[in-house]
Amino acid sequence: MCLGIPGRIIAMTDPARMMAMAEVSGVRREVNIACVAEGPPEGLIGRWVLIHVGFAMSLIDEDEAARTLAALHELGEAQEALEQMAEADREMAR
Amino acid sequence: MNAIAFGALRDSHVTLSHGGGGKAMADLIETVFFPAFGPSSGEDQARLTADALCEPGARLALTTDSFVVTPLEFPGGDIGKLAVCGTVNDLAVGGARPLWLSAAFILEEGCEIALLQRVVASMAREAALAGVRIVTGDTKVVGRGSADGLFVTTSGVGVIPAERDLAAARIRPGDVVLVNGVLGDHGAAILAARGDLALSTDLVSDCQGLGHLMETVLAAAPGTRAARDATRGGLAAALNEMALAAGCGIEISEEALPLRPEVRGVCEILGLDPLYLANEGTLVLFVPEAEAEAALTAMRSRPEGQGAAIIGRAVAASEGGAHTARVQMVTSFGGRRIVDRLVGEQLPRIC
Amino acid sequence: MKFASEFRDPKAARALLAAIARRAEQIGASREKPVHIMEICGGHTHSIFRYGLDKLVHEGVEFIHGPGCPVCVLPRARIDECIEIARRPGVIFTTFGDAMRVPGRSQSLLQARAAGADIRMVYSPLDALALARKYPERDVVFFGLGFETTTPSTALAIQQAAREGLGNFSVFCNHITVPEPIHALLKDPHMVLDGFIGPGHVSMVIGVHPYDFIARDFQKPLVVAGFEPTDLLQSVLMVLDQIAEGRAEVENQYARVVPEEGNPVSLAAIADVYERRPSFEWRGLGEIDASGLRIRPKYAAFDAEEKFGIGYAVARNPAPEPEGCACGAVMTGRVKPTACPHFGKGCTPEMPLGALMVSSEGACAAYWQYGGARVAAE
Numbered sequence: 001m002c003l004g005i006p007g008r009i010i011a012m013t014d015p016a017r018m019m020a021m022a023e024v025s026g027v028r029r030e031v032n033i034a035c036v037a038e039g040p041p042e043g044l045i046g047r048w049v050l051i052h053v054g055f056a057m058s059l060i061d062e063d064e065a066a067r068t069l070a071a072l073h074e075l076g077e078a079q080e081a082l083e084q085m086a087e088a089d090r091e092m093a094r
Numbered sequence: 095m096n097a098i099a100f101g102a103l104r105d106s107h108v109t110l111s112h113g114g115g116g117k118a119m120a121d122l123i124e125t126v127f128f129p130a131f132g133p134s135s136g137e138d139q140a141r142l143t144a145d146a147l148c149e150p151g152a153r154l155a156l157t158t159d160s161f162v163v164t165p166l167e168f169p170g171g172d173i174g175k176l177a178v179c180g181t182v183n184d185l186a187v188g189g190a191r192p193l194w195l196s197a198a199f200i201l202e203e204g205c206e207i208a209l210l211q212r213v214v215a216s217m218a219r220e221a222a223l224a225g226v227r228i229v230t231g232d233t234k235v236v237g238r239g240s241a242d243g244l245f246v247t248t249s250g251v252g253v254i255p256a257e258r259d260l261a262a263a264r265i266r267p268g269d270v271v272l273v274n275g276v277l278g279d280h281g282a283a284i285l286a287a288r289g290d291l292a293l294s295t296d297l298v299s300d301c302q303g304l305g306h307l308m309e310t311v312l313a314a315a316p317g318t319r320a321a322r323d324a325t326r327g328g329l330a331a332a333l334n335e336m337a338l339a340a341g342c343g344i345e346i347s348e349e350a351l352p353l354r355p356e357v358r359g360v361c362e363i364l365g366l367d368p369l370y371l372a373n374e375g376t377l378v379l380f381v382p383e384a385e386a387e388a389a390l391t392a393m394r395s396r397p398e399g400q401g402a403a404i405i406g407r408a409v410a411a412s413e414g415g416a417h418t419a420r421v422q423m424v425t426s427f428g429g430r431r432i433v434d435r436l437v438g439e440q441l442p443r444i445c
Numbered sequence: 446m447k448f449a450s451e452f453r454d455p456k457a458a459r460a461l462l463a464a465i466a467r468r469a470e471q472i473g474a475s476r477e478k479p480v481h482i483m484e485i486c487g488g489h490t491h492s493i494f495r496y497g498l499d500k501l502v503h504e505g506v507e508f509i510h511g512p513g514c515p516v517c518v519l520p521r522a523r524i525d526e527c528i529e530i531a532r533r534p535g536v537i538f539t540t541f542g543d544a545m546r547v548p549g550r551s552q553s554l555l556q557a558r559a560a561g562a563d564i565r566m567v568y569s570p571l572d573a574l575a576l577a578r579k580y581p582e583r584d585v586v587f588f589g590l591g592f593e594t595t596t597p598s599t600a601l602a603i604q605q606a607a608r609e610g611l612g613n614f615s616v617f618c619n620h621i622t623v624p625e626p627i628h629a630l631l632k633d634p635h636m637v638l639d640g641f642i643g644p645g646h647v648s649m650v651i652g653v654h655p656y657d658f659i660a661r662d663f664q665k666p667l668v669v670a671g672f673e674p675t676d677l678l679q680s681v682l683m684v685l686d687q688i689a690e691g692r693a694e695v696e697n698q699y700a701r702v703v704p705e706e707g708n709p710v711s712l713a714a715i716a717d718v719y720e721r722r723p724s725f726e727w728r729g730l731g732e733i734d735a736s737g738l739r740i741r742p743k744y745a746a747f748d749a750e751e752k753f754g755i756g757y758a759v760a761r762n763p764a765p766e767p768e769g770c771a772c773g774a775v776m777t778g779r780v781k782p783t784a785c786p787h788f789g790k791g792c793t794p795e796m797p798l799g800a801l802m803v804s805s806e807g808a809c810a811a812y813w814q815y816g817g818a819r820v821a822a823e
Contacts, residue, residue: 427497427501431497443543445487445543
């Protein structure tokens with residue numbers, strides 16, 4: 001369940017009602033920021049959030065994202081090296 | 095342009111009397127339609143001749159389509175442009191050279207005359223671009239609430255030259271599938287333009303005539319098997335229809351599908367699949383492998399085909415599935431999934 | 446798309462698939478004796494089929510598609526009640542698109558709309574609030590459905606309506622919770638599950654601790670996962686790692702979105718607006734203790750159950766499942782959708798008989814639509 005998509009806060013539209021403009025791949029939609037507002041709402045501009053049914057539900061932790069990606073990248077590289085070794089072995093056997 | 099400045103028509107909105115067959119109706123026709131489409135023959139029918147029809151083996155192509163859209167005017171077009179392009183495209187994808195259109199209007203009482211004029215002007219412009227003439231028409235007015243502003247029905251007549259034989263049944267395994275450009279722009283633009291989902295984008299409908307593009311492609315790839323205009327139900331519906339008619343399977347590649355980031359964005363937000371979004375100027379073409387590059391180059395030589403891409407190929411039915419002809423997509427992962435037809439309309443979802 | 450497309454990298458996916466295969470073989474998982482991993486969330490089911498992950502992973506790993514599709518587990522009586530409310534004079538009934546096609550006992554909301562009820566699809570409860578402001582003379586009812594991901598948004602909308610004094614706005618609350626049905630599944634003696642993929646977006650609201658009992662009391666691993674394909678594959682690998690190492694822990698693969706403790710503002714809004722129902726009915730699973738939410742008395746003015754005297758709290762209105770329907774057994778992992786006698790015969794997405802054929806996230810509909818079943822049958 002629960003379609004959630006990453007979007008970036010690009011402007012405040014109605015700070016009193018905790019409303020801001022978010023952008024997802026060039027598509028803009030007004031979203032509620034109550035769940036992610038930590039300090040002054042303006043501080044959110046430029047931040048990435050996870051959007052569900054018109055609400056920014058979570059701030060995306062860019063460091064964590066980078067960590068996961070780095071681990072994936074490392075795995076990918078290791079796998080590629082493995083595949084190249086296996087390929088080389090096959091060449092040798094021929 | 096101000097409606098009141100024209101002829102005898104003094105109203106700013108359509109009233110029931112504009113459909114009454116009397117003077118008011120004549121005023122509407124003379125003020126709105128004749129300046130755009132040219133005067134009437136004065137008879138109850140258009141009388142037409144074309145040399146192309148007299149060539150041995152030439153066939154007449156006839157098609158009809160009704161157009162309803164909300165909003166009536168949207169980024170990249172309006173209902174009038176849609177009504178001309180849609181019918182011209184239905185002729186063109188069969189290899190026909192479009193010649194004549196009829197246009198029938200159902201107007202809702204209260205429809206703005208200025209809007210109607212813009213729609214009609216847009217039809218005239220689009221017809222001129224496509225090289226067709228709007229030669230006959232009709233207008234009816236229905237009471238407020240009985241229609242959504244205005245509906246247009248166009249019928250089109252074209253001629254298929256003797257040497258052409260485009261049909262889905264001619265598709266063979268190994269044939270290459272091409273599209274002329276990005277998918278889903280129309281569907282996504284309309285969803286955003288309706289406003290009830292409060293999405294704002296710079297997306298523009300892909301609404302465009304495909305007649306000239308078809309001529310260019312057929313000259314470069316005369317062995318072209320079949321073509322379709324992927325409209326309602328999107329690319330998925332067009333491919334399923336063709337696979338069924340051809341009795342073969344079709345395999346497309348997710349990575350090869352041309353999609354604009356904003357269309358992906360709308361789809362991600364609303365949980366929609368771009369394969370099912372409507373298009374209004376998207377050509378799906380099947381050509382023998384030997385002509386695929388020629389067809390691609392020819393497409394890209396025209397503005398309507400700038401974003402052309404090879405997206406897949408026809409496969410033997412047994413490769414694609416044992417029981418029924420059907421469409422599969424190789425995902426960007428090398429996974430596979432069936433691309434079925436939609437059950438109903440694609441609805442926005444949250445889960 | 447940032448934070449999404451990077452997690453669709455085929456190279457990383459190949460590496461994960463290879464690692465999954467090695468782990469699966471190491472623990473002796475095979476086609477005949479597979480490891481059963483339940484993805485609780487319907488969004489995960491959707492991703493698995495969309496990317497064909499079920500056919501890419503080692504044959505010793507079998508996905509069991511859990512009860513996390515709110516539309517699928519919605520009893521037909523609730524849809525009947527929606528229609529009853531929507532037909533009241535002056536009502537504008539608003540809902541997410543997901544619920545439109547779900548069949549009630551005689552009609553779906555789509556059919557009720559065609560028959561004249563004013564039913565409108567919205568993307569957000571905020572859009573329903575906007576309608577209430579725009580039409581002060583109408584009663585705007587929002588159909589609150591979904592799990593913990595969605596409950597805060599409805600709660601915040603109710604709080605906002607209360608602040609604005611929008612007396613013509615109410616919520617037909619049918620929100621449900623994730624941990625309780627998992628608890629019920631684990632207590633089932635026929636249960637065959639070896640581990641769980643935890644729901645990423647539910648967890649960004651409630652955090653990871655509500656699943657602690659799964660590891661502690663039932664010794665099953667759970668990994669909270671994101672929705673992109675490498676997220677899912679990495680989580681499957683993490684579950685297998687736990688099994689191989691004899692661990693049963695709650696781990697968080699989706700830390701970029703899911704804070705350990707969840708989202709405090711959301712949790713506060715939930716606590717302020719809702720209370721638990723003693724029990725709630727799930728389609729295919731029956732009554733589950735404390736698994737549903739209702740609106741607290743202090744917000745009674747915004748509670749459609751109170752306002753219209755219709756709903757689960759008023760009349761339980763149980764609607765028995767169609768005879769022979771195997772949805773319950775599919776959701777608990779005891780049988781595959783294709784083993785149901787109705788699958789593809791009396792029950793298709795066009796004419797769904799059972800809950801899991803209703804939404805594209807339901808296991809049966811996903812099997813049908815994305816060809817899991819039809820391809821596998823060849």
